[in-house]
Amino acid sequence: LGNDDWWRDAVVYQVYPRSFADANGDGMGDLEGVRQHLGYLSRLGVDAIWLSPFYTSPMADGGYDVADYRDVDPMFGSLADFDALITDAHALGIRVIVDLVPNHSSDQHPWFKAGLRDRYVFRDRPNDWESIFGGPAWTQVEDGQWYLHLFAPEQPDLNWDNPEVRAEFRDILRFWLDRGVDGFRVDVAHGMIKAEGLPDVGQKDGPQAEMLGDERVPYFDQDGVHDIYREWRPILDSYPGGRMAVAEAWVSSPERLARYVGPDELHQAFNFEFMMADFHAKSFRTVIEKSLREADLVGAPTTWVLSNHDKPRHVTRHGSLARARAATLLMLALPGSAYLYNGEELGLPEVLDLPDELRQDPAFLRRGESRDGCRVPLPWTSTGDLGWRDPWLPIPSEWAALSAEAQEDDPGSTLNLYRAALALRKRHPALGGGTLRWLDSPKDVLAVERDPGLVVVLNTGEEPVALDLPGEVLLSSGPLPADGTIPPDTTVWIQR
Ligand code: TEU
The missing domain is CATH 3.20.20.80 (Glycosidases)
Incomplete structure (x- = not known):
């Protein structure tokens, strides 16, 4: 491989x-x-x-x-x-x-089901932490203790100090x-x-x-x-x-x-x-x-x-x-x-x-x-x-x-x-690897040169842009007109 x-x-x-x-x-x-x-x-x-x-x-x-x-x-x-x-x-x-x-883990994990509380985060009183999914990050069990779950109550946090x-x-x-x-x-x-x-x-x-x-x-x-x-x-x-x-x-x-x-x-x-x-x-x-x-x-x-x-x-x-x-x-x-x-x-x-x-x-x-x-x-x-x-x-x-x-x-x-x-x-070695150099470009246009010899241009503006970039278009994210301009919402890969 x-x-x-x-x-x-x-x-x-x-x-x-x-x-x-x-x-x-x-x-x-x-x-x-x-x-x-x-x-x-x-x-x-x-x-x-x-x-x-x-x-x-x-x-x-x-x-x-x-x-x-x-x-x-x-x-x-x-x-x-x-x-x-x-x-x-x-x-x-x-x-x-x-x-x-x-x-x-899940609250259906054998550790949680067996009540192995030292492998989770149990406390007598909750603090003010909130769950990422909303609501308190603590749920109370039968005997009055609370366990921590930063996500859903069915996802008790493990105790990594153990x-x-x-x-x-x-x-x-x-x-x-x-x-x-x-x-x-x-x-x-x-x-x-x-x-x-x-x-x-x-x-x-x-x-x-x-x-x-x-x-x-x-x-x-x-x-x-x-x-x-x-x-x-x-x-x-x-x-x-x-x-x-x-x-x-x-x-x-x-x-x-x-x-x-x-x-x-x-x-x-x-x-x-x-x-x-x-x-x-x-x-x-x-x-x-x-x-x-x-x-x-x-x-x-x-x-x-x-x-x-x-x-x-x-x-x-x-x-x-x-x-x-x-x-x-x-x-x-x-x-x-x-x-x-x-x-x-x-x-x-x-x-x-x-x-x-x-x-x-x-x-x-x-x-x-x-x-x-x-x-x-x-x-x-x-x-x-x-x-x-x-x-x-x-x-x-x-x-x-x-x-x-x-x-x-x-x-x-x-x-x-x-x-x-x-x-x-x-x-192409310049894609994924190599270096990146910013090229001067009009507002709403991003242009970078990737070494060796590849230019990437993205037009996020509302008008087509004409760029004086000699080279062969390797790939374009959308159709390119024959006049050499790059339409809005389009990226092109150009081989220098
Ligand atoms: O996500 C962790 C996480 O922080 C996200 O939940 C994020 O805050 C949230 O999606 C904002 O939209 C990972 C997993 O990618 C996610 O699917 C799980 O729900 C989460 O962990 C709990 O395991």
Whole structure:
């Protein structure tokens, strides 16, 4: 599978297993569905897949509530299905990253059910911490004690001061490494360690999770969390073939993020700045410069993300498919690795009109925010049921036109744009690697030169722009007129 540093410029495709592909026809995606679509992923050109949780789970938070860290939920298949998936993926040169959820388990985990309170955070009295999903972060049990859950009440926080918890996770890492996984996506990687004495936050305006700012809350981004990664790194390094870990850490600055990455800790951290940027040349430039600061600090390229299972899809966030395609071509030309979210290659929008009674996100019940609209199953075929029987969330009928089948042979389709971009990325050393130099450009236009010899231009303005850039257009996110101008909401890759 090539070199140990594969992750530095990899394109990683996030599979949300429940929504990707359903092999057994029960309306939920499964691991066999993923295996059956490896050909599709290989033709798309991704280097790796990241599987969101498929472990035994009551699904109170889409599987981010794990009851058994060493088994597959029957809804998704079996360990044998996992082994078959990894074998076939590796045969196609596709690496496999799994999600690790160390901050909390399910309340159906045997430890919690057996009442092993020293492995969780139990107190006689709650403090003022709020759950990320809304409401207090504490729930009372029969005898009057309270337990901490930064997320849903069904997700009790584990006590990482307990050596048994640490030993268990080292063992879980080895369990999946022994099965051949190439890496881990570490969920809530800035959680786990809470400030000594669990001090009150004290501030009462707005959900605490949005107050990250410069004053860090006492339950996130605590120094002690780095000891855990220093314990994990030698385990990863003891396996051959470049096993890696990427942190999902929502922290306040590139400097704080950089602390998670390095030769003694994790290989990468998601850089969410790009996902939070507006569709405007100036905001993209600001965010790219900020992101490159992180890369400089850690001495390794950063990561880029436009969509995931927690945020509205970028077609909807940026306001149109043309803009989404333009943002994608910008992302795929930046130095570092890119994380794609299943369905973005089809140009799927956020589903905004799901009936309330079908929504399943615990955040919806508690604070009225729902992440279900980006978790609607992927349309595979253009006819009838779009490749699903009774899907767990209804697929809009208009998505027939966006199905993988409908886009397969259409040269202008989003699917074929992603394929062309990823194929070029494999061939062109300036994409994913190399250096970046800003070029002078009119307002509303972003122009960078990527060494060697590639120029990327994005027009976020309302008028076409004429640029005097000699070279051959390698790829464009939308149709280009014959007069040599770049239309609004378009990115082009030009070979100098
Ligand atoms: O997300 C962590 C996290 O901080 C997000 O919940 C974020 O604050 C929220 O989505 C804002 O929209 C991870 C997983 O990605 C998410 O799906 C889980 O629900 C959460 O952890 C708990 O495991």
